[in-house]
Amino acid sequence: MKNVRNGIVAILCIVFLGNILGGEGTSVVNTVSNEVVALNYFDALKVKLEKGMVKADLILLVDSLLEKENIDSNVIDLLSLKINEEYGAPWPIDTNPYPAHDVYKSWNTLMPHPYKSDICRHDSETTLSLTDNFMNCGYEHPxxxxVTSRFGWRNDRPHNGIDIDLVRGDTVRSVFRGVVRLAKWTGGYGRTLIIRHNNGLxxxxxxxxxxMVQPGDIVDPGQAVxxxxxxxxxxxxHLHFETRYKGKPINPETIIDFKKFELLSDSVVIRKTKQGYVSFQPxxxxxxxxxxDYLYKIAGMYGVSVNQICKWNGIKRNHILLGGKELRVSK
Ligand SMILES: [Zn+2]
Structure with missing residues (x-):
């Protein structure tokens, strides 16, 4: 019965959203089906809550969805919003004492990815300082x-961080000064630590x-966490290490030299794209x-190889070049 209802809701929503958005687009259909999936989960959670499940367990349950590979992260975001709307935020919202408050205006100690894409809507390009006084004393390697696995696509799924080999029990260190936002078990990540830094990273x-730390703890670069x-x-x-800005993953290798265990430079440029952000050196x-234009010609113009261009842009040699798009042509 529920499926029938959701089917009808989905069809109505498609028609409705289609009207608003002026028709077409598969993204409309995706948005709707994500909403339907999220509502399905919400209904199931509601039943559990009515049967007396406590909020802490509810949050664990939502987190466990992250483990399921076939669940779109947007579904989890939608579900979290729905829970917030219906039951109020079960996590602290008083945010002023926390780093980069201007950027985020929220502080969530229970969800690894609580940010709505609204917070990046008006972004274009920004340069983040990595070493000034604001960041307090610079960088230490985690x-x-x-490195056993890099950032990028892996088995048709994005790998949002970089993997570093280790022996169980090895010390993991905070890379910059910051405040611990989350320190707990979260689905596929296992035991997870998230630190927010003053520059918004x-x-x-x-x-x-x-x-070894708790949400709210101030940590220094190099501190064993x-x-x-x-x-x-x-x-x-292994350590799965991510760098994110406003919730979107950026390639840690555009910030850190993982062979020399140091920063590539004092700052990093972050540019908004359709998918999220790309980052690169100033x-x-x-x-x-x-x-x-063709790749060989462009490579000649800048004195670099086609291979380098492919690597910097994550494209193949037979990539179709679209007029107006930009290609990175230097380190
Ligand atoms: Zn990983």
């Missing part, structure tokens, strides 16, 4: 180990064996594609 340390491990959806002990050159 754990000096070999958040760093995530996942699959931990032991967490956890022991590495293999918790959550992990095969073999001074990085871009080429705006024009009619008649």
């Amino acid at each position: 754990i000096e180990g070999v 958040e760093t995530i340390y996942a699959h931990l064996y032991k967490i 956890a022991r590495g491990g293999n918790s959550g959806a992990s095969r073999g002990s 001074g990085t050159q871009f080429h705006k594609i024009k009619g008649g």
Whole structure:
């Protein structure tokens, strides 16, 4: 019966949203089906709450959805919003004492990814300082180990961080000064630590064996904050390390040199794209594609190889160049 109802809701919503948005687009259909899925989960959670489930368990249950590979993270966001609307935020909202309040205006100690995409809507490009007084005393590497998996697409799924090999129990350190936002078990991440820094970056340390700090703790760069491990959806002990801005993952290798265990430079440029953000070093050159351009020609213009261009832009040699788009053509 529920499925029938949701089917009808979905069809009505498609027609309704279609009218508002002027018709077409698969994104409309996706949005609606995400909403329907989220509502389904919400109904199920409601039953559990009515049967006496406490809020802490409810949050754990929502987190456990992150483990399920076929669930769109937007569904979890929608579900969280719905829970907030209906039951009030079960987490502290008083945010003023926390870092980068201007950027986030919220402080959530229970959900790893609580941010709505609204907070990036008006962004274009911003330069984040990594070493000034504001960041207090610079950078320390989280754990000096070999990188075993990089940021980017992996088995048709995005890998939102970088994996560093370790032995269970090895010390994991905070990279910058910041305040612990989240320190708990969260679905696929296993035991997870999230630290918010003054420049708005958040760093995530996942699959931990032991967490040694609590939400609200101020941590310094290099401070031992956890022991590495293999918790959550992990095969073999390693640290899964993410850098995020406004909730969107950015490639840690545009900020940190994982071989020298140091920052690449004093700042990083973050540019809004359709999907989220890209980040790069200040001074990085871009080429705006024009009619008649091809990779070999562009490579010649900037004295770099086609291979380098492909690597910097995450494209293949046979990538179709669209006029007006930009290609990164320098380090
Ligand atoms: Zn990973």
